Amino acid sequence: MAYNLTVLDPFEFEELVCDIFTKKFDELIESFKVGADQGIDLRHICADKNATTIFQCKRYDENGFYELKRSAKKEKEKIDLLAPEKYVLVTSIPLSPKNKKELLDILKPWCKSESDILGKNEINTLLSTYPSVLKKHFKLWISSTTILESILHSHTFNYTDNEIESFIEDLPKMVIHEGFYRCKDIVENHNHVLISGDPGIGKTTVAKLLMLDFMSAGYEVAFVGTNIDEAWSLLHKTKEENTKLAIVYDDFLGRTDFNENKLTKNEDRRILDLIKKCEKSSNTKLILTTREYIFEDAKRQHGALHDNEREFEKYAIKLDDYTKKNKAQILFNHLYFSKLPESKLVKFVESKIYNILIYHKNFNPRIIATFCNSKTAKQYTDDEYIEYIKKAFSNPVAIWEKPFHDDISETAKIILLILLSLDGQSHFDELRSLTSKTIKRPTSLEFETEFLNSLKQLEGNFTKTQRIKSETESTYLVRFSNPSIEDFLINLSRKNPSYIRDIVDSIQFFSQITHLIPILVTKEPPNNYKSDLIEELLKKTISLEGSFRKRPIASFNRNSLFWYTEGISVFSVIAAALILREAIHKRIPEELLEKMTKTEFWNEEIKKSAMPGNVTSQLGALVGYIAESNFYDDYEKHLFEKSLRKSILTDEHIDSFAMGLDDVINLEYVLTKIGKTLSYDEMDFLLRFTEMRILPDLVGGHDLDELEHALNAVEDSFLRSSVIEDEISIRLAELEDVRERMSKYTSSHGSGEEADKEGKIDLDSMFSGLKEAVNQIV
Numbered sequence: 001m002a003y004n005l006t007v008l009d010p011f012e013f014e015e016l017v018c019d020i021f022t023k024k025f026d027e028l029i030e031s032f033k034v035g036a037d038q039g040i041d042l043r044h045i046c047a048d049k050n051a052t053t054i055f056q057c058k059r060y061d062e063n064g065f066y067e068l069k070r071s072a073k074k075e076k077e078k079i080d081l082l083a084p085e086k087y088v089l090v091t092s093i094p095l096s097p098k099n100k101k102e103l104l105d106i107l108k109p110w111c112k113s114e115s116d117i118l119g120k121n122e123i124n125t126l127l128s129t130y131p132s133v134l135k136k137h138f139k140l141w142i143s144s145t146t147i148l149e150s151i152l153h154s155h156t157f158n159y160t161d162n163e164i165e166s167f168i169e170d171l172p173k174m175v176i177h178e179g180f181y182r183c184k185d186i187v188e189n190h191n192h193v194l195i196s197g198d199p200g201i202g203k204t205t206v207a208k209l210l211m212l213d214f215m216s217a218g219y220e221v222a223f224v225g226t227n228i229d230e231a232w233s234l235l236h237k238t239k240e241e242n243t244k245l246a247i248v249y250d251d252f253l254g255r256t257d258f259n260e261n262k263l264t265k266n267e268d269r270r271i272l273d274l275i276k277k278c279e280k281s282s283n284t285k286l287i288l289t290t291r292e293y294i295f296e297d298a299k300r301q302h303g304a305l306h307d308n309e310r311e312f313e314k315y316a317i318k319l320d321d322y323t324k325k326n327k328a329q330i331l332f333n334h335l336y337f338s339k340l341p342e343s344k345l346v347k348f349v350e351s352k353i354y355n356i357l358i359y360h361k362n363f364n365p366r367i368i369a370t371f372c373n374s375k376t377a378k379q380y381t382d383d384e385y386i387e388y389i390k391k392a393f394s395n396p397v398a399i400w401e402k403p404f405h406d407d408i409s410e411t412a413k414i415i416l417l418i419l420l421s422l423d424g425q426s427h428f429d430e431l432r433s434l435t436s437k438t439i440k441r442p443t444s445l446e447f448e449t450e451f452l453n454s455l456k457q458l459e460g461n462f463t464k465t466q467r468i469k470s471e472t473e474s475t476y477l478v479r480f481s482n483p484s485i486e487d488f489l490i491n492l493s494r495k496n497p498s499y500i501r502d503i504v505d506s507i508q509f510f511s512q513i514t515h516l517i518p519i520l521v522t523k524e525p526p527n528n529y530k531s532d533l534i535e536e537l538l539k540k541t542i543s544l545e546g547s548f549r550k551r552p553i554a555s556f557n558r559n560s561l562f563w564y565t566e567g568i569s570v571f572s573v574i575a576a577a578l579i580l581r582e583a584i585h586k587r588i589p590e591e592l593l594e595k596m597t598k599t600e601f602w603n604e605e606i607k608k609s610a611m612p613g614n615v616t617s618q619l620g621a622l623v624g625y626i627a628e629s630n631f632y633d634d635y636e637k638h639l640f641e642k643s644l645r646k647s648i649l650t651d652e653h654i655d656s657f658a659m660g661l662d663d664v665i666n667l668e669y670v671l672t673k674i675g676k677t678l679s680y681d682e683m684d685f686l687l688r689f690t691e692m693r694i695l696p697d698l699v700g701g702h703d704l705d706e707l708e709h710a711l712n713a714v715e716d717s718f719l720r721s722s723v724i725e726d727e728i729s730i731r732l733a734e735l736e737d738v739r740e741r742m743s744k745y746t747s748s749h750g751s752g753e754e755a756d757k758e759g760k761i762d763l764d765s766m767f768s769g770l771k772e773a774v775n776q777i778v
Contacts, residue, residue: 007139060091091120192286193210196317204483233659251290252289253291288312324358331358399484403461417503420490423511423515438506521534534584578625606647619670648671
C-alpha cells in the first residue's frame with residue numbers, strides 16, 4: 001500500500017520515523033524538542049554495543065531532490081563534529097539508485113552504505129511491516145491510495161467528489177489533535193456524537209475527518225442541511241439494502257444563533273428519536289455539530305433538549321484542547337503549505353508575530369486560514385500584512401470589512417448577498433439569473449461582462465468555484481470560501497437591513513425566504529425601517545405563494561451529476577408568512593384564517609403542493625407556531641387542527657406523512673399539540689395504517705436493532721398494548737433464538753498517550769524552518 005508522505009509536516013514526518021524505528025528496534029528512540037538540532041533529529045543507542053546511531057529526517061516535496069542534496073552538504077559539517085558510529089538519512093522523497101549514490105558520496109564515512117539512506121519506498125515498506133504505527137498517524141493512513149480509492153468510489157448524498165477531493169487536498173494543513181480521537185471513540189462506542197465549540201475552532205473539520213474514516217470502512221455518507229426529515233428519509237431508503245450509513249448534520253441548530261425556524265416545533269423530538277435509533281443500530285452513525293452557545297440557548301428554549309441532554313454523547317472542542325504544540329503546528333502548517341510569497345513568509349518569521357498569535361485569546365484555525373490566503377495577502381505590503389494579521393486576531397469578523405466595502409464592485413456585493421440567501425452556494429446559471437433580477441443593464445452583453453468581472457473579483461477571496469461534471473453535462477458550483485464570510489454578511493445585514501432590501505427582487509425560491517427570515521426576525525423588536533422590510537418580504541412571500549419555483553440543486557450520487565428539487569410544502573409557506581406577520585404584529589387575514597379551518601382548503605393545497613416524501617417536520621412547525629401564538633383564540637386553533645386531521649388522516653394523503661413506524665408516532669405527536677388527544681376514529685385509522693402498511697415490512701426483516709428500537713418506541717407511544725406491539729415482540733423473540741446480538745465495535749488507538757509537554761518546543765527555531773523551506777513552498 002502506497003502512502004503519501006507529503007501530507008505530513010516536517011514535525012509529523014519526524015514523529016513517524018521515530019515510531020517506525022522504535023517498533024523496528026523494539027527499543028527507545030530518543031527524540032528532541034522542536035528547534036535547532038545540531039544535526040540530530042533522532043538518536044538510538046544500542047545497549048549491547050554501546051553504539052550510537054543518529055537519524056536525520058528530511059521532509060521535502062517529491063520533486064525536491066536537489067534541495068535535499070544541498071541540505072545534505074550543509075549537514076555534513078555538523079555530522080563531522082558529532083562523529084557518530086552510524087548516520088541514517090530518512091527522507092520523504094522517492095530515491096533512485098543514482099540519487100542514493102550521490103547522497104552516499106556526500107555523507108561518507110558516516111553513512112556506511114546506501115542502505116543507510118531511506119526514501120519514500122523504504123518507508124512504505126516499513127509501514128507495511130509495522131501497520132500498528134499507522135494508528136498514530138491518521139492523516140497518513142487516510143491518504144493511502146487504497147483508502148482514497150475506496151473513499152472516492154463510495155456513495156455520498158449532498159456532497160460532491162470535488163468537495164471530498166478539496167478536503168483531502170487540505171489534509172496537510174490539518175493537525176490531528178486529541179479531540180478527534182475522543183470523538184472517534186464516542187461515535188464508535190455509542191454510534192453518535194455531538195461536536196460543539198466556538199465558530200472556526202474545528203468542529204466541521206473533525207466531522208469531515210470522521211466522514212472520511214467511515215467512508216473508508218464502507219459507509220455511505222449523507223450530509224443533512226435542512227431538517228432531520230432528510231436523515232429519516234435516507235434511513236428508510238437504505239434500510240432495505242442493509243446499507244451502512246453515516247449521517248453528518250452540520251450546524252443542526254443554525255449557524256449564527258438559535259432560532260425557532262431551524263429547530264422546528266417537533267424536530268427536537270425527531271433528533272432525540274434518531275439518536276436512540278442509532279444507539280440500537282450497528283449500521284448507522286450520527287454526527288451532529290453546533291456552536292456551544294447556540295446549544296445552550298436551544299436547551300433553555302426547548303424542554304426536550306434540556307431534559308434529555310444526557311442522550312447526547314457530547315464532545316466540546318475548546319481552545320484549551322489545543323496544546324501549545326498543536327497551535328504552533330496549525331499555524332506552521334497553514335504557512336508551510338500555503339502559496340504565500342517568499343517575502344511575506346520571511347517577514348512573518350522575522351517579526352516573530354507567531355509568539356503573539358499562539359498565545360492570543362482569539363486563536364482560531366479559521367482566522368489563520370483566512371490570512372494565509374495568497375489572494376488576500378497580495379493586497380498588502382509586507383509590513384501591512386503583519387498589521388492585517390494583528391487586526392484579524394483582535395476582531396475576526398472585521399477582516400472582511402475592508403475588502404467588502406473598498407475592494408469589490410456593487411455587483412459583486414449583490415452576488416454575495418444573493419449567495420447568503422441561497423445558504424452560501426449556487427450553481428452558475430442560477431446565480432447569474434438571480435443577479436440579473438437585481439442588476440439592470442441596458443444590454444445583456446453589458447450585464448454578462450459586469451457579472452463575470454464581479455465573479456473574478458470574488459474568486460479566491462470571498463468565493464471558490466468548483467466544476468461539477470458527468471459524462472453528459474457539467475456546471476459550476478459557486479460558494480463562500482470561508483464560513484466567516486457568512487457570519488460577516490449576517491452581522492452586516494442585521495446592522496444595516498438595506499443590504500437585504502437590495503436583493504428582494506432576486507427572490508425566486510422559497511428557500512431564499514427561509515434563509516432571510518432569521519436574519520431579519522430576531523429577539524430585538526424591529527425598528528420602522530426593518531418593519532417595512534419585513535412587510536416587503538411578506539408581500540413577496542404572498543405574491544409568490546402557489547407559484548414558487550422549487551429550486552433545482554446540482555449534486556453527485558455515485559459519481560453521476562443529477563438535479564433534484566427542494567421539498568416545499570404548503571405548511572412551510574404558511575409558517576413563513578406567519579413568522580413574518582407576527583414579527584410586525586400583523587394578524588392573518590380573516591379570509592385566510594377561515595380557509596385554514598376548512599378540510600377542503602388543506603385537501604386542495606396538499607394536492608397543489610406536490611408534497612415531498614415526508615413533511616412531518618414542516619407540518620410540526622406550522623402547528624407549533626399556531627399552538628403557541630397569541631393571535632388566535634382556542635376555538636380558532638381547535639378548528640384549524642380538526643381540519644388538518646381530517647385532511648391528513650386519509651388514505652389519499654397519509655403516505656406523504658408516514659414512511660415508517662417513527663413517522664406514525666411523530667405524526668400523532670404533531671396532531672395533538674393543540675387538541676391533546678386523537679378521536680377514536682382517528683386513532684383507529686393510524687392503527688390500521690400501521691398494521692397494514694408499516695408492520696409487514698418491519699417484522700419481515702432480520703434487523704434485530706431495528707426491531708428493538710421499534711419495540712421501545714411503541715412502548716412509549718399510543719401504539720402500546722396493540723397487535724403491533726405483540727407482533728414486534730414475537731419477531732424479536734424469534735431472531736434472538738437464532739443469533740446473539742452483535743457487540744459494538746470498540747476501536748483502540750495510539751493517540752494521546754504521548755501527549756506533548758508544554759515546555760518542549762522552541763518557537764523561534766520552529767518557524768525559522770519556514771525560511772529554509774521557502775524555495776519549495778514557492
